[in-house]
Amino acid sequence: MPRRARLPRSFYARETLLVAREMLGKHLVHRRGHELLAGRIVETEAYVGPDDRACHGHRGLTERTRVMFGEPGHAYVFIVYGRQHCFNAVTESAGYPSAVLVRALEPDEGVHARTDGPGRLCAALDITKQACNGLDLTGDALWLEDRGEPAPRIAATPRIGVDYAGEWAARPWRFVDADSHWLSKKLPREK
C-alpha cells in the first residue's frame, strides 16, 4: 500500500483565502491506532491575521493561540462553549496568526456520526484539543490528502457565528462546495 499523498507544508504557506478555497475537496484524515477516520472537506472558513476581528489572533499571542502564531501546516484545535472542539489548519508564515477552520465534511472511511458542523466533525473523527492541538499536518497522525478529484464548484458567504466582529463579519470568507448536501448551514437558494 503506497504512502498516502499528504499535502505538503508549501500548500499551507500561502494566502489564507486561497488555502481555504483549495482545501475544499481534499480529505481530512485522522489515524487512530490501526484505523483511519476520514472525510471530504466541503466547508471552510478563513481567519486572516491580526486585523481580522473575528480571528483569535486579533487579541495577540496568548497560550490558547500559540499554535496559530506558529509555522503553517500544523493543527490549531481549540474548545468553544465548554464542549465543542474546532479543527483549523494553520496558514501563511510564523508570527502571522491565520488559519482555516473546517466546518463540514462528507464522511468517508470509518466515520458514521454526523460531520456537518465544526464541533460534530471533530467528535466524529475523534479530534480533540488535548490530543491534536499543535500536530504537524505533514506527519503520520493527522493530515490532508489530495485524491486527485476535480475541484468542486465553490460558493462564498459570510462566516458563521462571528457577528461580534463588526464589519469583518460581513466578509465572504466562508467557502463551501456548492453542490454538497453535507453543509452545516444551507446556502441561500439560487435564482
Added chain:
DNA sequence: TGCCGGATCCTG
C-alpha cells in the same frame, strides 16, 4: 481570584 464571553449544539 473572579467574572464574562464564546469560530456550537441540542432540546423543546
Added chain:
DNA sequence: AGGATCCGGCAA
C-alpha cells in the same frame, strides 16, 4: 428560542 458548559483572558 434558550440553556448547557467550562476554559481562557483580562481586570482587580
